[in-house]
Amino acid sequence: MTDTTTVRRRTALLEVQDVAVHFGGVKAVDGITLEMRPGQIYGVLGPNGSGKSTLLGAMTRLTPLTRGRFVLDGKDYTRRPARTVHHMGIARTFQTVRLLEDRSVRDNILLGQDTLPKQQRKEAGARVEEVMERVGVREVAQLRPDELSYGMQRRVEFARAIIGRPRLLLLDEPTAGMNSAERAEIGVLMKQLLEEGITQFIVEHDVQMMVDTCDYLFAMNFGKLIAQGTPQEVVRHPDVQEAYLGKGAGRDA
Structure with a gap:
């Protein structure tokens, strides 16, 4: 009988395991566990201060960890210096x-x-x-x-x-400051890169762009993962709607 954990790890491109980044008493990222498989565009939603960019910085080892592990294609790179992460096939753009x-x-x-x-x-x-x-x-x-x-x-x-x-491209708000035409062009470019075999992970505030572009979404608030699933599932999740729109929004939507 095949061990399902072994199969999962064999098919995952990136595993983020119980990752936390604390700055004194501020828990910017607090116990995030997720995985990404090859050939997908992933996104993470969340209001300002939810920990999205901090998570991205930790994934590229530019931000020190409080705890947790990162595994790329079965290889733990948690303790590798940031300058060598690119060698493994991870690249990024900045906010x-x-x-x-x-x-x-x-x-x-x-x-x-x-x-x-x-x-x-x-x-x-x-x-x-x-x-x-x-x-x-x-x-x-x-x-x-x-x-x-x-x-x-x-x-x-x-x-x-x-x-x-790169095998994995991390994009921190790639369409920030763009008009609607420019955002659409970047969305097309991302789809083209996916066809070339570049898996992508996006931090972005433009919810509609994320729904139109991503295959799978994660949502964060106060450093924690509050939802994950298809874009439609995530944006309709009551905790996500409350995080963006305020208490009770999920019930009224």
Whole structure:
């Protein structure tokens, strides 16, 4: 008889096991357990201060843990330094744009290869044109970030994150500050990346965008996981509606 736990772990791309991040008496993340399987777009919803970005920082080992474990494709990387997480196939974008203003778009994208092993750096450098074409920034390759719209700057960040062919892409509010047309374009880009085999995990405030884009949602509040399931199940969950709309919203919706 097959052990179901063994099967689950074999099929999970990422396991987050009882993860907590406390800052003094503040429990920013407090006992989160979840898993992600390959070939899906996952999202986490929650009001401001619910712990979403802190969880993302912990997953990339930029934020120290109070307790818990992270397992990628069966390999525990909890104690690995942040600079080596990219080697394992995890890449991310940040809540605010982090581009070097005095460097060209092409140079900013190539920075994404700096944390890779030597052979992977060569491969990444050889495919920069392909990546720029894929995310729609090839025509502005020689411009500086401050010459681009905010939406285009976000695209540059996507390109920098995927140039090393990550297996898991973590996106922290990828459509923040964008208009509806730009958000729709990013949603299309995310679907294209999924077709290329890049599993994604998104932190985002735009509920409709999450419903339209994600295959599976988690919801957090006060550092804890309060719901998970299909997008429709999660947004209708009474605890999620109460977290967003106030006490009693779930009963009245």
